[in-house]
């Protein structure tokens with residue numbers, strides 16, 4: 346059996362499209378994606394994630410976010426109903442010390458957001474290809490926050506299966522026993 350065959354459908358059917366339909370995302374539905382991220386785990390429950398987001402209902406703000414993306418991403422992300430960027434707080438609020446898990450937890454938040462999106466028939470596509478300095482300046486991101494990833498959210502035509510061209514490294518290359526590079530017992534069998 347392939348590794349994918351044993352996955353929960355919410356995981357198996359998530360993929361990153363480069364193109365969306367113009368179908369509007371109902372505000373309550375969009376809100377529920379961020380609610381999902383809100384309930385993600387984080388170090389000291391810091392909830393370091395922040396999201397800058399706009400939909401096509403706010404044409405000026407949508408364009409402002411589109412403008413920070415690299416042209417290759419702008420080309421398809423402009424079809425999404427919602428686009429945005431994440432940022433991660435670099436320090437703990439309770440003591441001001443560095444939080445080395447801020448970006449870790451912000452990425453986890455976006456992953457949980459994508460699971461909720463998948464459950465609601467939506468797709469999320471993350472992007473590293475954007476101008477961090479421009480985003481920081483244009484959106485007023487404070488110095489205590491690190492820019493994360495951009496993202497696009499929307500519906501895709503029909504009920505599309507993930508493309509068959511998606512590939513992954515084998516588990517043996519990423520899940521180790523206590524000697525680095527050795528396969529962990531019982532994994533991937």
Ligand SMILES: Cc1cc2nc3c(=O)[nH]c(=O)nc-3n(C[C@H](O)[C@H](O)[C@H](O)COP(=O)(O)O)c2cc1C
Pocket residue numbers: 359360361362363418470471472473474475494511
């Ligand atoms: C942090 C991050 C940055 C990414 N940057 C880009 C990007 O700039 N442009 C793009 O088209 N896809 C980008 N991707 C999408 C990845 O290429 C994609 O997730 C990967 O190929 C696996 O495909 P899948 O999401 O369909 O499983 C990014 C994904 C992540 C998580």
